[in-house]
Amino acid sequence: MxxxxxxxxxxxxxxxxxxxxxxxxxxxxxxxxxxxxxxxxxxxxxxxxxxxxxxxxxxxxxxxxxxxRLKIQDDKQILPLQSPTSVDPTSQNSPLGSKSTMSRWGEYSELHQIDEMAETEAAQETVVKDPLPGPPVYETATLRPMRHRSPELEPESNLVRCMSDVSLVKRRKGRGKSAAQREKEKQHRFSINGHFYNYKTSxxxxxxxxxxxxxxxxxxxxxxxxxxxxxxxxxxxxxxxxxxxxxxxxxxxxxxxxxxxxxxxxxxxxxxxxxxxxxxxxxxxxxxxxxxxQYLNLELPILDQFLLKLREEENREIQRVINKYQHQHRLLSHMLSFKTSPHIETSV
CATH class of the missing domain: 3.10.20.90 (Phosphatidylinositol 3-kinase Catalytic Subunit; Chain A, domain 1)
Known part of the structure; x- marks a missing residue:
């Protein structure tokens, strides 16, 4: 002070x-x-x-x-990125490329793409750790192994969508952090009565x-x-x-x-x-x-009486204006008739 x-x-x-x-x-x-x-x-x-x-x-x-409407991300300076000409998922320029290539928040068109990335990674880990007996099964539209959604994947997917504005890359990077550290990092975005960003309820x-x-x-x-x-x-x-x-x-x-x-x-x-x-x-x-x-907290019968009094006062005011108009109209009509009457000349 x-x-x-x-x-x-x-x-x-x-x-x-x-x-x-x-x-x-x-x-x-x-x-x-x-x-x-x-x-x-x-x-x-x-x-x-x-x-x-x-x-x-x-x-x-x-x-x-x-x-x-809540923003998906904070107001940060994100450099414009050129759209990749190749959609090869194995390319280093692809958002779904190798794990060594870090992607920035904003490179994905929507949150569904990030969620798809998490499902792809989980599916690949499932194929490597628990290979199925017999010939490998592939998806019909791609050459990727068939993905099997595990019961644990759905809660994890919802957790990604409910995060305030932290990208999947940052979440994977902070897997080894404690719960207190993750909670502290989430506080950079304030919530409206406990409502953080959720793309379903944004x-x-x-x-x-x-x-x-x-x-x-x-x-x-x-x-x-x-x-x-x-x-x-x-x-x-x-x-x-x-x-x-x-x-x-x-x-x-x-x-x-x-x-x-x-x-x-x-x-x-x-x-x-x-x-x-x-x-x-x-x-x-x-x-x-x-x-x-001052009338809002009064009872309805009292308000009706006020309206009745106001209508009576309004009718009296209307009648007063009508009477004044009629009086002025008669006066002006008399003056005009006197002005327009013929003038008679007399000679001596």
Whole structure:
């Protein structure tokens, strides 16, 4: 935390300002509420020009209705590879070539090819270790020995597909590692409520109102926070498909604009999710104003009475407009008839 004296007025987002005492009071209240979770405490520092920058974790709840798509791999720089001209499986340039040739993740068109590679290797080991009596049996379409799927192969195949984004080559390379080491290597990709990448279920909708945390600063705008969240979980969807909404306990739902700063919104509303939650929702989710939200928790008969009163008021307003129109119409008609009446001249 910066020990430099804070300015007398602190900008709290777009068009809002806090006094120094008010800012420190909000920050202390926020951290005292989370006293047992010191890793979630907010810290502040001063940037260039004396601007106060707050950093910490923002709790965001999932409220999307459309399915999201997870990336197969992390954002890594993979050099473009020329497609091999030969499809000979014994060639060194083939992805299914000898074991001495290491292949990079991205050389396979899809995960089925990696799974096929695992089955081929297991079949070859089965043929070598347990040769069948009699003449060798070959597949009809190729000259490879007939493969026999063992009961242990299916669980292993599913395990390959369920891995987050670790290729088969890396898995085979780390066979001698302990379970703790393999678990540690898998943590480079975060899961959405325990859901790691699985090519069968890579498109899914997170459970509504489940929460996650993302580390941001008070300088980050709404769009930047959404991008940070999508990058954390390796989501392929366009950030423009989503928006952040502040959902209050009363039922009010307000959409944050592109220039808003979500961390300042959280600080001003306090740390309690019971009072206000920040939701990631679809871009065109309908907002609920505070005037409408105050009626949401009322009983249905009371709401019917409110609707009846509103209809009566609406009918009175309509009748008032009709009466005013008729009065103006009569007045204008009288004026026009006077203007168009013939003028009679008299001579003396």
């Amino acid at each position: 910066n020990k430099a004296p804070l300015p007398a007025v602190i900008q709290a987002g777009s068009g809002r300002a806090l006094s120094r005492a008010g800012f420190l009071s909000l920050l202390n209240t926020y951290n005292c509420y989370l006293k047992d979770q010191t890793q979630l405490h907010l810290t502040y520092s001063q940037g260039h020009g004396g601007q106060v920058i707050v950093e910490g974790f923002l709790n965001i709840s999932w409220g999307v209705r459309r399915p999201i 498109i899914f909708t997170p459970s509504f109102d489940t929460s996650t945390k993302v580390r941001i600063s008070s300088r980050m705008t709404t769009d930047q926070v959404i991008e940070q969240l999508l990058n954390k979980f390796k989501i392929e969807n366009d950030p423009q498909e989503f928006a952040l909404y502040c959902v209050h306990q009363s039922g009010e739902k307000r959409k944050l604009s592109h220039r808003d700063h979500p961390l300042w919104e959280r600080i001003l509303q306090g740390p309690s999710d019971d009072i206000m939650k920040v939701f990631l929702m679809d871009m065109h989710e309908e907002e609920v104003s505070n005037d409408v939200a």
